[in-house]
Amino acid sequence: MFNPVKKLACATVAGSGVLMVSAAQAIAAQPTPWQKWHQPAASPGMEAIEAFDIWTLWFIVPITLFVMALLAYVMIRFRASANPVPSKVTHNTTIEVVWTLAPVAILIALAIPSFQLLTSQFNPPEEPALTIKATGYQWYWGYEYQGDAEVTFESRPIGSEVIAGSKEAALKEREAVGKTDLQKYPNLLAVDNEVVVPVGKVIRVLVTAGDVIHDFALPAFGLKMDGIPGRLNETFFQATKEGLYYGQCSELCGKYHAYMPIAIRVVSEDDFDVWQDMAGDDVDAANKALMASLAEKEKTVEVAGN
């Protein structure tokens, strides 16, 4: 959106964030231990948020250092022993003009990109190709695909001892859906039925809730939208890379708030079409067929890589 900012962003990240970025690339779509920065952006919306974040740091860091330096200077230079007779000056026109105009200029420099970003978050770049309604319940998500092929399913966490009741039951849940790989399907993030969407397409998400307030959030896409009973909130995202992306309910909604993850699987348009056709009748079968097709592709890539 605002390229000059991106250039600045690259300059800063090049200096301070190279290690973090390369470490995060291994698992692109979920939090990593001791993570200090955002998850890598996987949508233009999140790229814009990240760029604005870095833009604000260009103001925050120098202002903080400047104020700290001023404080240190005043404390040392004007301490009682070094300056026994305090100055009686009460006005200085030049300084007053500067400390009025400088903050105004800074606020304008922050406000303009901020409003641009906010506007972009409510205006999809093109007519959405797909609309998905996400409903938060205590404690799982319900999804409805609207359009030609209607797909409806619930999405619940798997592999959690707390929810399943025992370690064995949790493992059985994982085995039932073929998700025993803890790297790809971590505890507290893995779900039985993921939201499947095509890569590169604008996806509209209508967010609501069936009982208390929940929040549909997915960091890599810059998504965060409250689901409020009786209201329909609208947001959108456009995933730029295929993969599996995780988020979580982000509004404290009760006892098992920590156990209602959000998982979005971004696939090629062809894979999506096949999945959607099948999922209209049988979501489980469609998911299994999709996972088999993706596993097959991964193998092909590995062989090609060798």
Ligand SMILES: [Cu+2]
């Ligand atoms: Cu919640």
